Amino acid sequence: xxxxxxxxxxxxxxRGRGGGGPAxxxxxxxxxxxxxxxxxxxxxSGLFAAYxxxxxxxxxxxxxxxxxxxxxVFIETMCLLISSYTCGLGALSAERRQxxxxxxxxxxxxxxxxxxxxxxxTEFAGMVSKGAGPSRSAxxxxxxxxxxxxxxxxxxxxxxxxxxAAQVVAKGLRPHVLRRLLCWSLFWHALxxxxxxxxxxxxxxxxx
Amino acid sequence: MMxxxxxxxxxxxxxxxxxxxxxxxxxxxGLGLAVLLTIVSFVVAQTNLLWQPGIxxxxxxxxxAQIGVHLVFFLHIGTGPDHTNNVVALAFGVFIxxxxxxxSVWIIANLNWNMMDMHP
Numbered sequence: 001x002x003x004x005x006x007x008x009x010x011x012x013x014x015r016g017r018g019g020g021g022p023a024x025x026x027x028x029x030x031x032x033x034x035x036x037x038x039x040x041x042x043x044x045s046g047l048f049a050a051y052x053x054x055x056x057x058x059x060x061x062x063x064x065x066x067x068x069x070x071x072x073v074f075i076e077t078m079c080l081l082i083s084s085y086t087c088g089l090g091a092l093s094a095e096r097r098q099x100x101x102x103x104x105x106x107x108x109x110x111x112x113x114x115x116x117x118x119x120x121x122t123e124f125a126g127m128v129s130k131g132a133g134p135s136r137s138a139x140x141x142x143x144x145x146x147x148x149x150x151x152x153x154x155x156x157x158x159x160x161x162x163x164x165a166a167q168v169v170a171k172g173l174r175p176h177v178l179r180r181l182l183c184w185s186l187f188w189h190a191l192x193x194x195x196x197x198x199x200x201x202x203x204x205x206x207x208x
Numbered sequence: 209m210m211x212x213x214x215x216x217x218x219x220x221x222x223x224x225x226x227x228x229x230x231x232x233x234x235x236x237x238g239l240g241l242a243v244l245l246t247i248v249s250f251v252v253a254q255t256n257l258l259w260q261p262g263i264x265x266x267x268x269x270x271x272x273a274q275i276g277v278h279l280v281f282f283l284h285i286g287t288g289p290d291h292t293n294n295v296v297a298l299a300f301g302v303f304i305x306x307x308x309x310x311x312s313v314w315i316i317a318n319l320n321w322n323m324m325d326m327h328p
Contacts, residue, residue, distance in 0.1 A: 023290060027290050042305060049308050074246075081239070088235040200268065205264045208253070208263055
């Protein structure tokens with residue numbers, strides 16, 4: 001008896017609970033990548049915990065209220081949020097087999113992500129030049145580790161996007177390219193979720 | 209749709225099916241909600257709209273709302289049968305994240321409190 005006929009014989013086994021045969025490759029790939037993303041969230045939870053514990057230990061150096069520029073953080077947040085939107089629309093265009101639209105949205109996502117990175121690295125360079133580098137205090141070590149790790153993820157996401165755009169151009173929107181694109185879009189949305197934690201815990205609570 | 213709803217058991221195992229996916233509207237609604245909540249967060253942080261000592265708690269609540277919007281409208285975490293495993297994994301991930309963050313903050317706050325007695 002095959003799995004599909006078990007589903008037919010036992011209708012209480014609905015799809016997703018053993019009925020209707022194995023899930024599609026797309027569902028399985030997305031699930032595996034989702035597990036990876038959750039492990040990435042757990043990595044960030046360690047860095048968030050370290051920052052939360054160390055944020056008061058400024059060793060007589062500058063505090064968050066002295067260093068943070070809320071206007072820049074707002075622009076960064078909007079860049080990442082709108083890039084998450086264009087990423088979603090790009091993934092949707094790809095699923096609807098519209099490579100031209102996908103490439104337009106990919107370029108928009110790339111520009112917004114790069115703008116985010118430029119603002120963030122300018123902020124980092126400004127802080128280091130003011131003598132508020134990662135070695136100044138435990139607070140700044142925690143800050144640079146947490147925000148820097150997020151920035152490294154964004155950089156990786158952008159490189160992955162360039163690679164995916166090249167695949168779409170070279171191979172077209174084949175099923176395995178679409179599955180890779182799905183993973184990339186999940187990664188990019190997940191980075192935005194981590195950023196919600198960063199701007200709330202680090203910046204907005206930091207200036208209180 | 210050729211498969212799925214009408215004849216749920218008549219599917220070829222492992223083959224790609226036309227999935228019920230989101231549309232432009234759901235992403236746009238998600239963007240609108242996320243932008244709105246983000247602006248509220250930044251306004252609350254810089255004004256006296258909320259009772260001053262309550263601002264961090266308010267910001268954390270707003271952050272959870274934003275994460276919820278991202279999960280539903282951008283990551284499409286839903287209640288469909290294909291999502292059962294994703295939601296269970298998410299619940300476990302949230303549990304671990306909660307343990308790591310609140311556990312660390314709790315233990316270190318306790319440690320700091322004990323240290324204060326040594327340096328009056």
